[in-house]
Amino acid sequence: MMKPGPFARRREAKKLDSELGNLLWRQAHDRFARSLDRYWQVVESERTSPVPKEEYNGLVNAGNALVDALATVRSICAEARERYGEHELNVPAGAHEVHRMMSRAANDLAATAQAAAMYKRGQANLLSVGRRAEKVLDSVTAAEDLMKR
Template identity: 45%
Template sequence: MAFFAQARARRRDESELGTGLWRRAHDRYIRGLDRFHQILEQGQDEAASRLVPAADLLADALPRIRAVCVEAHRAAPGVDLNVPGGRFTEVHRRLSRAGNALAASAEAAAMTLLAPGGADDGAAGVENVERRARQVLEEIAAAEAALRDVRSQ
């Protein structure tokens, strides 16, 4: 049964996101989010629990990433693996930065949990993860704004 659900989801993703640039941006965010949660699962329960609010913020942003990627694919469906010139450059740049910031958030979470004493030892590590998570959200907002700009042209 799970096989058929996965096949339907894959077909839906190909239909809504294509197989090129916008799909890659979406999938990269998902991989970063998965990595962040894997890091939390490997941490000690008490230490990792201090990072859960940041993880929740990042997970709650996934529908926003998907919406930007779906709309960008509708507007520029022929884009395969090359960054589109002109109007969509800023949208792609911001999606890439969101993915990079998410990877940096996951790395900061790992470093926080691996530090002596973990997240319980110092608030600086938790604050670093939260700051990086806010950067992800800022890049997503910038991607949404760039897409609005493209629509208004």
């Protein structure tokens, strides 16, 4: 898969700016996206210990589920910006739980990347990666449910 060129990245950044602004909700989205990028860097890096193909496929499948969650995170953040507005980087009244779930999802995704790195080094098992990925998806689902209220 080819990475997008500078013009495509700039176009996407402008689109994100129009949807999410460049303050609180953009920051929440970008933290999740950076953690997801880190996860893929770990998964696609050279293996430091032999990983069976079916277990590697498990890492990829978990990553694919997390990629799907990025679209949900984007829509949650866009809707939250529309509903609650932006007040610099301060969380607006009524948005605390949604923002907390978005922060938790990004933090859990960073921990998922760390668990994957430890697994690839032979210091953890694949179940720990799966449990972490499930926590990410649970937080995204919780935020989505809060936005439906």
